[in-house]
Amino acid sequence: MAMEEQHCLQIEKLHVYAGAKHILKGISLNLPRHQIIALIGPSGCGKTMLLRSINRMHDLDPNIRLQGSILFKGRNILDPRVDPVWIRRHIGMVFQKPNPFAKSIFENVAYGLKINGLKDKARIRAIVEESLRRSYLWEEVKDELDKSALELSGGQQQRLCLARAIAVSPEVILLDEPCSALDPISTAKVEETLLSLRQMFTILIVTHNLQQARRISDYTAFLYLGELVEYGPTAQMFEQPQQELTYNYLHGRFG
Amino acid sequence: MNLRTFWMRLGLASLVVCTLIVVAFMAALLFDLSWQGIPVLSWEFLTEFPQKGMTEGGIWPAIFGTTAVTLLATLLAAPLGVACAVWLEEYAGEGWLTQLTRAAVRNLAGVPSIVYGLFGLALFVQGMRMGASVLASACTLALLTLPAVIATTQEALRQVPRSLREGALALGATRWETTYSIVLPAALPGILTGVILALSRAAGETAPILFTGVAFYTRYLPASLFDEFMALPYHLYILATQHHEPEAVRPIAYGTAITLLLLVFLLNLGAFILRAQYHPKKRL
Ligand SMILES: Nc1ncnc2c1ncn2[C@@H]1O[C@H](COP(=O)(O)OP(=O)(O)OP(=O)(O)O)[C@@H](O)[C@H]1O
Ligand SMILES: [Mg+2]
Numbered sequence: 001m002a003m004e005e006q007h008c009l010q011i012e013k014l015h016v017y018a019g020a021k022h023i024l025k026g027i028s029l030n031l032p033r034h035q036i037i038a039l040i041g042p043s044g045c046g047k048t049m050l051l052r053s054i055n056r057m058h059d060l061d062p063n064i065r066l067q068g069s070i071l072f073k074g075r076n077i078l079d080p081r082v083d084p085v086w087i088r089r090h091i092g093m094v095f096q097k098p099n100p101f102a103k104s105i106f107e108n109v110a111y112g113l114k115i116n117g118l119k120d121k122a123r124i125r126a127i128v129e130e131s132l133r134r135s136y137l138w139e140e141v142k143d144e145l146d147k148s149a150l151e152l153s154g155g156q157q158q159r160l161c162l163a164r165a166i167a168v169s170p171e172v173i174l175l176d177e178p179c180s181a182l183d184p185i186s187t188a189k190v191e192e193t194l195l196s197l198r199q200m201f202t203i204l205i206v207t208h209n210l211q212q213a214r215r216i217s218d219y220t221a222f223l224y225l226g227e228l229v230e231y232g233p234t235a236q237m238f239e240q241p242q243q244e245l246t247y248n249y250l251h252g253r254f255g
Numbered sequence: 256m257n258l259r260t261f262w263m264r265l266g267l268a269s270l271v272v273c274t275l276i277v278v279a280f281m282a283a284l285l286f287d288l289s290w291q292g293i294p295v296l297s298w299e300f301l302t303e304f305p306q307k308g309m310t311e312g313g314i315w316p317a318i319f320g321t322t323a324v325t326l327l328a329t330l331l332a333a334p335l336g337v338a339c340a341v342w343l344e345e346y347a348g349e350g351w352l353t354q355l356t357r358a359a360v361r362n363l364a365g366v367p368s369i370v371y372g373l374f375g376l377a378l379f380v381q382g383m384r385m386g387a388s389v390l391a392s393a394c395t396l397a398l399l400t401l402p403a404v405i406a407t408t409q410e411a412l413r414q415v416p417r418s419l420r421e422g423a424l425a426l427g428a429t430r431w432e433t434t435y436s437i438v439l440p441a442a443l444p445g446i447l448t449g450v451i452l453a454l455s456r457a458a459g460e461t462a463p464i465l466f467t468g469v470a471f472y473t474r475y476l477p478a479s480l481f482d483e484f485m486a487l488p489y490h491l492y493i494l495a496t497q498h499h500e501p502e503a504v505r506p507i508a509y510g511t512a513i514t515l516l517l518l519v520f521l522l523n524l525g526a527f528i529l530r531a532q533y534h535p536k537k538r539l
Contacts, residue, residue: 089427112426
């Protein structure tokens with residue numbers, strides 16, 4: 001019981017196949033509650049695949065097959081009988097490429113609230129503002145909330161997508177390289193946000209920025225060619241990696 | 256001038272010549288129609304009934320009939336076609352039923368319009384006892400335009416990036432919510448353009464209405480959906496080939512042709528404006 005309380009999400013022997021290609025090869029990973037877990041690894045190693053498995057984004061792709069289990073709130077997410085809508089209301093995701101809706105900035109953030117049945121206008125306003133503040137976009141857009149979100153810059157769009165995801169208060173947030181299109185200052189701000197959000201959410205963040213992983217994460221998972229090479233507390237991982245592969249990756253010796 | 260430059264120039268020249276040939280035909284057609292048609296246009300011509308065996312008077316009932324039947328056909332075809340396309344694109348998956356439907360839609364688009372006319376006669380006029388009427392013709396025209404509406408809607412839906420759908424799903428939207436609140440609005444300009452273009456084609460069709468409701472001449476405008484009506488393309492056909500005094504009605508024929516052309520042009524202009532207004536902004 002104690003274990004279950006501690007772990008928000010338990011991934012057991014997850015295998016993912018795309019057609020005949022074996023992409024994730026038996027990943028087992030527990031996400032401790034209210035922690036930030038960084039997922040690092042070279043391009044193409046399967047980070048996005050793993051994230052998408054966690055909120056059942058692969059449902060739309062008949063080509064992709066999953067095996068193993070992911071336990072969340074006592075249910076196996078991968079079980080087709082578990083409603084993906086229920087999963088996604090509790091596990092939010094910010095994608096690698098910003099994907100704002102062709103709606104106003106306000107409507108983008110309010111969208112998740114509205115489909116979840118929130119009608120109270122004042123409350124929607126309040127949550128939209130708070131979410132935008134949290135993602136450090138508020139100051140830039142507070143006077144033009146009715147402007148189309150497509151007119152924002154790439155980095156602003158990414159922060160908008162973050163605001164949109166926090167607005168519905170999920171338990172877990174999956175972030176796929178949320179800072180790849182951001183300047184150093186916005187990156188620092190988003191990192192600050194993530195640190196403060198840790199009190200409310202469990203955060204799994206994919207990043208290519210090792211310094212970032214080191215700065216903000218409590219745990220780090222290193223993925224290589226579809227296998228979880230090493231997983232542990234961030235400080236330990238960066239100072240004394242147990243695997244040579246991890247050591248080499250962290251020191252930029254790869255190839 | 257070396258050989259490569261020569262071939263390049265020759266290629267370019269032949270492109271220009273081909274374009275000029277096309278443009279020349281278009282220009283000749285438009286010029287002839289305008290030259291002879293526009294002087295005929297007048298307020299009376301547009302608002303009066305034909306008189307004295309069509310040698311005088313106007314073409315108002317034909318304008319009214321064509322507009323009414325086309326609009327009604329659109330009202331029928333647009334919801335059906337869009338619904339069908341949404342089902343095919345967003346829900347159907349890849350089963351044999353989908354394949355069959357896709358193939359059916361593709362093939363229907365190639366069926367000659369006279370066949371639709373005969374089908375409409377059998378199904379709507381006789382089978383469903385609508386008689387030769389506005390309604391039967393509108394149903395037939397709706398059938399004719401359905402494949403085009405479905406195809407353009409499918410195309411518009413395909414243009415909506417998958418990442419947008421995933422964005423909505425990731426917030427806990429159901430597939431239905433995603434479809435109507437994210438995908439359809441994003442595809443709307445494309446869908447509207449497709450519908451209007453289909454409609455403008457329907458406005459100019461003669462064969463599908465020939466057996467299903469168009470009349471040679473009516474003394475009154477259709478008072479209900481079950482009345483016969485006059486239509487511009489059929490009126491033109493009558494004036495040009497079936498009239499006992501073809502020379503006497505020639506100006507009226509030209510006037511009718513240019514009116515039909517203007518009507519279709521207006522519809523296309525509408526599509527163009529819609530397209531421009533919703534000009535798809537940069538989507539990532
Ligand atoms: N829809 C798909 N169908 C088939 N193979 C896929 C699909 N998506 C990804 N892959 C393959 O799965 C592997 C892992 O891809 P993934 O996108 O998870 O990499 P990643 O670790 O996120 O890389 P990056 O850091 O570049 O984003 C790659 O080899 C890729 O080619
Ligand atoms: Mg990725």
